[in-house]
Amino acid sequence: MDQFLSLTIIGLSTAAVYAIGASGLVLTYTTTGIFNFAHGAIGMFGAFLYWQIRFDWGVPTPIALILVLLVFSPLLGIALELVVMRNLQGTAESTRLVITISLLAATIGAANWIWAPGVSRPMNRFFQGEVFELGPTTVSYHEAITIGVAIAVAVGLRFLLFSTRIGVAMRASVDDRPLAEMNGARPDAAAMLAWSIGCSSATLAGILIAPALALSVPVLSLLIVNAYAAAMIGRLRSLPMTFVGAIIVGLVDAYLIGYQPDTAYLNGLRAASPVLILFIALMALPETRLRTGAVVRSREWFPRPSIRGSLIFSTVVFGGAVAISPLLNNADSITAARVFAFALIVLSFVPLIGFAGQVSLCQLSFAGIGAVTMAHLGQGGNPLGLVAAVLVTSAVGALISIPALRVSGIYLALATAAFAVMLDRWVFLLPDFEVFGLFEVKLFGQGSATVDRLELGPVSTDSPTAQLVLLSGAFAVMAFAVVAIRRSAFGERLLAMKTSEAACATLGLDLTATKVAVFSLSAGMAGLGGALYGGLLKAINPTTFDFIQGLPMLLLGVVGGIGAVGGALFGGIALGAIPIIGASVAALQNPMLVAPGLMGIGLGRDPNGAVSQMREGFGGIPTSRPALAVLVGGVGGSYVLALTDVINGWTLIFFAAIILLVAAGIAGPLTGERPSLNRRPTIPDLEWAGLSRPFTEEDREILDRVLAIDHHGELIDG
């Protein structure tokens, strides 16, 4: 009984932290409609800053708390709202998702920049070591303070939202921002306050939980995944239910400490329990209803790729890699091959997110499953291992998608994130096990696994050069396959589904089957990429494929252009190049830590990505003879210089890039490809139509449509 009581106190203390963190998350979501994936990372950053001020600089606790909680965090919230979040009003949910994931990546990068990883940073609890008796058990002052603070936060938020003018404005803003504004509310001020409180709550949670955990960037950043479960039990709306959810998560966690059976198979259960609860909470949500009237005019436009163009693209990619392979030493060949391995995994996002609009945050986890399958079933480089990797990941992808696809948007992203974190914390750490005595499942053997490189009959791919050729070839083939999918009836259905699921369903499309198919296809592609990446690395472990590692892949794929295969190659190149730049130029080592995140924040809003702009910039070259002559002559000449050892492989790549830019300058930009970006006026624009500008026919059409009225104004017998 004493143990039960002690565990209950511990559980309630943990629950209090989750409740504080989750309430900030719910507050920003309900007020601004933005689910902040970076909430945990902001809490982590705040906790590090508190450690810096309180323990490293020795500032007294109250002053340190005031500086971090009441000065830094609110200012950070205001800055985020002004610089990043305010511009996201009216953007697609997937865009908002990518921007906050970018913020997460940038915050983690910034923390690693300021506070170098691997350094011990002890952080004391409040009133360290002091306890009081509560019946048969003892309670630490820190635990009591944590629970008390959570109660104060709950009461404070309730008062703010229901008893203050700004609180009412906050609640009104999310329902109908323009309407709230017309009624005198100030949505921008409400949003700013919500972000300030959100950041402070994240920081408060981080400071309260950090002493119990290591002051670690990834641990604290992912802590919020535990709070997601609490927020989801509150359906991202109800603060009281969020607190109930936090208590469930906290108590389950605590009771698992005391009562979990001692077996290697359940070692990760406690760490995974919040994401299991999150998954269950998501599955308990009612199935997403098909909505009409949600189609908005988008700037997104990926022209239908031609077979000829994609053949040229694949040939140039593969031919370029083959041509340069003799010029690179072993280490450089591995580096270049890694670019294509990353590009293959990023390519798996193209049909899933680019075509079908289904967000997945677990593609790298699928790659991990592919790699581990290859490790065990592709021993000796058996190509059947590669086939097995694709089939197994496709099957797992389909299996996961069936429950996950009941929900959409942010919920689907959270479900896939929960799956990825569950693999990280539990499944990938399991020892070998049998499934009903039918077959044995081998994972990472609680350490690392060895992946043999492919043996294709008499051809070995063991050398780094062969790996470069293999991976570039695999990317070229898969890129062509993705283009073929885009051009097929299936591809057209995916694009149709992305814009209007309701219209698709009423035309006869089986949405569930289509989504499962594309999820499975995409998982299989990621599995293929993972299996080949594993062969490149030779030794793999769970951290190679963890959730956090997968986020830059999504970001840079989106930055490149997630609807086109060129965007995947861009993503692969960026992922491969960023650490090289950091390692080569000391001054850029730390900036490179935040580069993916900043690129995502800066460029993630362009739905067409960088390749679309590059297509415009370089698209004129094939039709300009002088430009073609410069390109062929320049690259050919440089290649000869490289063959004769005058320049090395990397210099050749650098020269080729310069020559490409020069050729593009000679050819001039491609015209007529860029879609029209003129947007229809929004309702707030219309309020001023006739005053600030002439009233147009299009305005009337929009008003008719939005208000559902007849512009003829005729009535029966009228």
Place this chain on the structure above:
Amino acid sequence: MAEGKPLVVSGLSVDFGGHRANDSVDFRALPGLVTGLIGPNGAGKTTLFNAICGLVRPTTGTIHVGDVDITNIKPNQRARHGLARTFQRLEMFTLLTVRENVAVAAKLRQGNAGDAGVEALLERVGLSDVADARVDEIPTGRARLVELARALATNPAVLLLDEPASGQTDEETDVFGALLRDLAAEGITIVLVEHDVRLVMSVCDRIAVLDLGRLIAEGEAEEIRNNPLVLNAYLGTSGAA
């Protein structure tokens, strides 16, 4: 086109929380006829369409297409029984061209054989000149024709049209009305929700009137025009007044 089938709605009610959007609606549309469904804003016309095609779940009642009870099956399964529709607020596939919008629908019902009919359909509804245009770059009136062509590409037995003339010029509406008459003559069951009274009166064989979720009148155009309940619903005055 497929042979038309009768659409029979019996005792259909739809509730949104405490609000009853459709209240025990009995409604019938027959092959070869254009049946108008009119009523003031908020009468429940679009909700009835959404219930018929499976986008909202009715509280009570049944829906039959021909002999088949489609009340409890998914929207895509209803489409296989010959149901197709257009939307009050355009539901275009904005990442595809006009031709691709129609081709997606054609292939869903007819596989690759559907491709052959796409050009003919575009020609029939007058969209051949913009076949390769982005669908959100064409005017609203013509975009509604894309939705019509898309629905027709599924070879429907029952066609539900939700304010298809909204955004069209008077000339376009006249052409559209003639097209509807042709489609009905081919045997399709057509249900038309429309605020353009001139169009409704000129093309509909029968008209049903909804008000506050209830069916308050049903009959031929002239009967409806003089029905006091209808006048009251629209003008807020009694017919006698």
